Amino acid sequence: MGVFWSRGYHATALPDLLQATKLSRGSLYAAFGDKHSLFLRALDRYVADALTRMDVELGPRREPVDGLRAYLAGYVDRTSGANGRRGCLLVATAMELAGRDAEVDRRIASFFKAMEARVADALSRAKAAGKLADAVEPTTAAKILVCFVEGLRVVGKTAPARITSQATVDALLDRFIR
Numbered sequence: 001m002g003v004f005w006s007r008g009y010h011a012t013a014l015p016d017l018l019q020a021t022k023l024s025r026g027s028l029y030a031a032f033g034d035k036h037s038l039f040l041r042a043l044d045r046y047v048a049d050a051l052t053r054m055d056v057e058l059g060p061r062r063e064p065v066d067g068l069r070a071y072l073a074g075y076v077d078r079t080s081g082a083n084g085r086r087g088c089l090l091v092a093t094a095m096e097l098a099g100r101d102a103e104v105d106r107r108i109a110s111f112f113k114a115m116e117a118r119v120a121d122a123l124s125r126a127k128a129a130g131k132l133a134d135a136v137e138p139t140t141a142a143k144i145l146v147c148f149v150e151g152l153r154v155v156g157k158t159a160p161a162r163i164t165s166q167a168t169v170d171a172l173l174d175r176f177i178r
Contacts, residue, residue: 001045001046003016003017003020004089004093005046005086005087008092009096012039014028014035017035017038040103040104043093043104047111050115051111051114051115051118054071054115054118055118057071057074058119058121060121064123064125064129065129065131067122068119068122068123068126068173071119072169072173073169075152075165075169076165076169078153079152079156080156080162084155084160084165085159087154087156088150090111091153112150115146116139116143119141119145120142121138123138123141123142124138126138131177131178132177133175141176
């Protein structure tokens with residue numbers, strides 16, 4: 001996953017994968033099939049890790065506003081300074097392969113839908129608790145927040161200061177929360 005994340009799909013060569021996995025060519029093919037299959041498994045792992053993190057941050061046992069703040073704080077950490085320079089495997093993959101690879105398209109769309117559902121659930125719980133601003137509709141706000149955090153991942157490639165990213169997050173969240 002790290003090799004694809006650093007280099008991108010097309011720039012990753014078989015020797016890079018052999019070195020990273022410490023497998024022989026035959027073992028790599030036996031274990032994963034081909035480069036594309038290995039890439040899809042890496043992408044699936046990345047998505048699973050991200051959704052697990054979201055489940056912890058936005059989980060139903062957590063106060064929804066606190067969960068939303070934790071979710072956004074994670075993005076601030078991942079998009080500020082040196083952390084931000086690494087970027088996001090999913091965003092990089094979308095930029096490189098979306099529209100050209102049906103399996104990648106399906107995975108990216110599924111991930112964004114899952115993100116939106118988790119955020120919408122937290123926003124709905126916040127609304128039920130009277131913590132959401134009156135005009136905010138959870139499903140629409142979730143779409144906005146997903147676009148926002150993915151935008152943070154792109155802007156993060158410029159290594160913004162943490163304080164700048166946090167101020168942007170706070171400004172947006174203040175529009176949604178009472």
